[in-house]
Every structure is written in structure tokens, then in C-alpha cells.
Amino acid sequence: MLMKRMSKLLLLLAAFALFAAACGSDDDGGDETATDATEAPASADEDMADEDMADEDMADEDMADEDMADEDMADEDMADEDMADEMSMTPGEGVSVLAGRANWSSGYFQAELYKLMLEELGFDVSDPAAIELGPSNGYTAMALGEMDYWPNSWYPGHLSWLKNELPDGSLVEEHVSIVGQEMVAGGLQGFLVTKAFADEHGVYTMDELNRNADAIAAFDEVDAVPGNGIADIFGCPEDWTCDDIIESQILFSGWDNIQQVKAGYDAMFAQAVDNADDGKAMVIYTWTPTSYLTQLRPGDNVYWMGVENVIDDSNPLGVEGGAAWSQLGADGNPVNARIGEDACPSAATSADGLCQLGWIAADIQVTANNDFLDANPSARALFEAVTLSVIDVALANVDQDGGTPPRDIAIQWIANNRGTVDAWLDAARAAA
Numbered sequence: 001m002l003m004k005r006m007s008k009l010l011l012l013l014a015a016f017a018l019f020a021a022a023c024g025s026d027d028d029g030g031d032e033t034a035t036d037a038t039e040a041p042a043s044a045d046e047d048m049a050d051e052d053m054a055d056e057d058m059a060d061e062d063m064a065d066e067d068m069a070d071e072d073m074a075d076e077d078m079a080d081e082d083m084a085d086e087m088s089m090t091p092g093e094g095v096s097v098l099a100g101r102a103n104w105s106s107g108y109f110q111a112e113l114y115k116l117m118l119e120e121l122g123f124d125v126s127d128p129a130a131i132e133l134g135p136s137n138g139y140t141a142m143a144l145g146e147m148d149y150w151p152n153s154w155y156p157g158h159l160s161w162l163k164n165e166l167p168d169g170s171l172v173e174e175h176v177s178i179v180g181q182e183m184v185a186g187g188l189q190g191f192l193v194t195k196a197f198a199d200e201h202g203v204y205t206m207d208e209l210n211r212n213a214d215a216i217a218a219f220d221e222v223d224a225v226p227g228n229g230i231a232d233i234f235g236c237p238e239d240w241t242c243d244d245i246i247e248s249q250i251l252f253s254g255w256d257n258i259q260q261v262k263a264g265y266d267a268m269f270a271q272a273v274d275n276a277d278d279g280k281a282m283v284i285y286t287w288t289p290t291s292y293l294t295q296l297r298p299g300d301n302v303y304w305m306g307v308e309n310v311i312d313d314s315n316p317l318g319v320e321g322g323a324a325w326s327q328l329g330a331d332g333n334p335v336n337a338r339i340g341e342d343a344c345p346s347a348a349t350s351a352d353g354l355c356q357l358g359w360i361a362a363d364i365q366v367t368a369n370n371d372f373l374d375a376n377p378s379a380r381a382l383f384e385a386v387t388l389s390v391i392d393v394a395l396a397n398v399d400q401d402g403g404t405p406p407r408d409i410a411i412q413w414i415a416n417n418r419g420t421v422d423a424w425l426d427a428a429r430a431a432a
Contacts, residue, residue: 090122091378091432100138101128102152104240104265106290109396110151110182110388112410114366117386117421121378121428134239135161142369143175149368149383153178154187157241157362160321177373179366179383186390187362188337189242189287191233191305192272192296196279198303204345205306206358209283210255219281224261224271234268234284235260242285244317245325249358251316253309269295276301287362289394291401298343306346307358310334327360335360381431385424 097118101111111128118125131147135154139161141147155178162173191206198204201215209215209231219231236243246260261268268284273295275282283305286292296302312332315322329335336354341347344355366383373380396409414421 089429091429092118092121092123092376095123095376097123097125097372097379098131098146098148099125099128100131100133100141100147100150102138102150103132103134103237104152105400106287106292106393106397107152108400108406109393109409109413110364112407113388113413114149114151114383114386116407116410116414117382117425118379120425121382123376123379134237135241136239139172139176139367140164140166142367143170143172145175145369145371147369148372149179149366149379151182151366153365153367154241154362155365156324156326156360157245158367159324160241160244163321163324175370176367177370179368179373179380180385181363181387182366183289183364183388183390183393185361186289186364186388186393187287188357189285189359189362190337190357191283191285192276192298192302193305194276194280194282195299195301195303197281198305198345204303205308206249206255206258206283207253207308209305210253210257215281216257219283222275222280223282229257231258231281231283232261233258234272234282235262236285237265238262240265241325244319244322245311245327245359246285248315248317248322248325249307249311252311252314253307272296289390289397291394291397294398298339304337304339304344304346304355304357306344306350306356308356310356310358327358329360334358337361378428378432382424382428385427 099111099115099118101107108128115125115128131141133141133147133150135158138147138150138152139158142150143164143166162171162176164172166172166175193203193209197215197218201209201212201218203209203212203215209219216229216231220226220229223232224234225232235246243260243262249255250258250260269286269292272282272284274280276296284296286296298304310327311325312328313323313326315325327334334356336350336352336356337344339347339355339357344357347353347355350356366386368380368383392413396406396413399409400406
């Protein structure tokens with residue numbers, strides 16, 4: 001719109017210039033007729049009339065010039081207003097953004113969603129798949145400005161990465177900020193055990209499994225490292241943080257007959273599903289929102305496992321930032337899940353009748369580079385405004401597992417929630 005209006009203004013000014021040039025040519029080169037010597041001279045009255053007419057012509061010309069000047073000013077004001085309107089609609093115009101995503105597939109949908117919304121604000125956003133990182137590298141990349149934002153942070157678990165030291169001696173936390181409330185307490189997490197195995201041996205907590213020699217022997221026959229006398233449970237890849245938390249839990253709780261297998265999660269999960277469906281021993285760490293619980297179904301082929309003691313901030317591994325791996329609530333007490341006995345049998349014997357999973361429900365949030373946030377208040381305001389439903393994200397993961405690309409899922413989600421998204425975008429534009 002602005003370019004079209006500016007083009008019209010330029011054309012109008014060019015037309016006036018041509019008109020002025022044509023008038024000048026007529027004055028200089030027109031036919032002049034000699035006065036007939038026999039013609040009577042003009043009277044004084046006629047001379048005065050001619051002067052009056054000339055004055056009137058000059059006045060008309062002055063008024064015309066003033067009108068043209070007013071029109072030019074009005075056109076300039078309209079152009080300025082259009083430019084302001086366009087800038088307010090697209091505050092990110094001309095700004096390139098380095099987007100990232102986690103290297104677990106359940107975070108792909110959010111990555112595409114934020115990219116699409118930033119693009120509606122005018123930002124030029126890179127493909128999140130081009131910077132796919134686990135937290136061990138993701139936070140450092142953000143601190144160094146190699147990635148502008150990451151919508152897949154899990155707190156408090158990931159707080160430990162903010163203590164990492166950079167080459168210049170500064171800490172990651174000096175360069176990044178946690179922004180918004182994407183999914184507060186949205187990351188339910190814990191251990192699942194094969195239902196048939198748990199019922200056969202009466203092991204419904206990790207502690208009961210560790211103490212039950214027969215259960216450990218049966219588990220060891222079919223686990224990932226058979227014959228080592230240990231129950232090898234499926235944990236996390238070693239750059240996800242949950243692997244560190246599990247190691248801390250094992251040491252904190254004295255689970256000396258249990259150890260963690262660290263490998264690619266999808267491969268471990270596929271084996272876990274096979275074992276659960278066949279009634280074979282298996283324990284695996286998992287979380288929501290994902291589609292995983294459509295295959296490992298608490299109360300059907302698996303149970304949620306309880307724990308007797310929830311890890312605190314004592315940092316049993318003694319590593320930098322390890323105190324942040326406490327799974328207690330802000331008041332220092334366990335935050336137990338409202339999961340019934342049919343899906344978590346240990347709830348039947350807990351003091352509050354709830355399932356003590358040993359894991360706090362994580363806050364899933366955006367983390368971003370401070371320089372990027374300071375330079376782009378509209379992006380910050382968008383991150384602050386967005387809140388997502390755990391159910392919506394879980395359903396998105398189901399669609400993704402069905403073969404629909406995450407970007408297509410995000411496009412459809414925005415279409416279905418246009419009013420909500422527009423309110424978030426309006427808040428972002430207002431902050432520009």
C-alpha cells in the first residue's frame with residue numbers, strides 16, 4: 001500500500017513539472033501580431049481593467065499553488081501514516097532469526113508454531129530443524145548467539161545448564177533468559193513398568209524392584225544387558241539432562257541393583273513397547289505431552305512406578321549445577337500426581353493417596369538470547385503471551401506420528417485457534 005501511494009505521488013509531481021514546462025514554451029515561442037498603426041490607443045479605463053484582471057489571475061495562481069502545497073503535505077502525511085501502519089503490523093521486518101529445536105520429536109510442533117507466529121510479525125525465521133540440539137549444547141549455543149531462541153526448555157531440570165561456563169569465563173545465565181509460560185507444569189514424567197511383570201512380583205515402586213532379588217533376576221534375563229545381575233532400565237540419551245537426574249536418583253535412593261541404559265530414545269522406546277506387549281520385564285523413563293502413552297498405556301500394558309524417596313538438592317553426584325536436579329516442590333515437599341491406583345498401584349499405600357512419581361511436573365518454556373530479546377521487544381512479548389494446552393500438544397504429537405509434518409500441524413492449529421493467536425500477535429505488535 002505504501003509503495004503504491006508513493007508511486008502515485010511521484011507521478012502527480014512529474015505531471016505538474018511537465019505542465020509548467022509547457023506554459024514556459026508558449027510564453028517564449030508564441031505568435032505575436034504587430035499593433036495596427038491606425039488602431040486607437042487603449043483608454044485608461046481599459047488599462048485599469050487589464051491590471052485588475054492580471055491581479056485576479058495572480059491571486060488565482062497563488063491560491064492554486066497553496067492548494068497544491070496542501071495536497072502535497074496531505075499526501076506526505078498519508079505516506080507517513082501508511083509507513084507507520086506497516087511497521088506496526090510487521091515489527092520484525094528485515095530481522096533474521098536463528099530458530100532452534102530440541103532433539104526429541106515431541107518438541108517439533110512447538111518449534112514450528114513459534115516460527116510461524118514470528119513470521120506473521122515480519123521476522124525472517126530459519127528452519128528450526130537446521131539447529132536441532134540437546135540441552136547440553138543448546139544453552140551454550142544461545143549464550144554465544146548461535147541460536148536466538150529455543151522453545152523446548154524443561155525447568156527446573158534444565159536450570160543446571162545455565163551454570164555452564166563459556167570460553168570468556170562468563171556463565172550461560174548471564175546471556176539468556178527464561179521467557180513466558182508456554183506449558184507450566186505441563187511435563188509430567190516418571191518411570192513405567194510392564195504391568196504383567198509388576199503384578200507377578202509385586203513391585204510397584206523402584207525401591208521394591210531394587211529389593212526384590214527374584215524380580216531383579218527375572219528382569220536381568222530379558223533386559224538390555226542380560227546376565228550382569230542388574231536391572232538395566234531404559235533411561236535417556238546422555239545429553240538430555242534426565243539421564244543425569246536418573247543417575248542422581250539411583251545414587252540418592254541406593255538403587256544398587258538398578259542401572260540406566262543411555263541410548264537413542266526412539267530405539268529404547270520401541271523395545272519397551274515390545275516387552276510390555278509381551279508381558280516381559282521392562283522399566284522406561286517417559287513423559288508427556290507426547291504420543292508415547294498411546295502405546296505404553298498406564299493401567300493396560302504398563303503402570304506408573306512410584307518411588308519411596310524424592311531426590312532433593314543434595315547433589316549426590318557432586319557435579320556443577322546438580323542441586324537444580326531436585327524433584328521437590330518449592331516448599332521442599334514432594335509434588336505427587338493425581339493418578340489412580342489402576343494406573344499407579346503404589347498410590348494405594350502412599351500417605352496422601354497420590355502417586356509419588358519422584359519427578360516434578362516440569363515447566364516447559366522458551367529460553368532466548370538476551371541481545372535478541374532486547375533488540376526485538378515484539379518477539380519477547382510474543383514469547384510472554386503464548387500458553388499452550390498439554391492436550392493440544394499431545395494430539396499434535398499423535399498426528400506427527402501418523403505422518404503429518406509438524407509444520408502442517410502447526411499451520412492447522414493456528415487456523416483452528418485464529419482468535420487466540422491474533423491476540424498474542426496484537427500484544428507483540430503493541431510492544432514494538
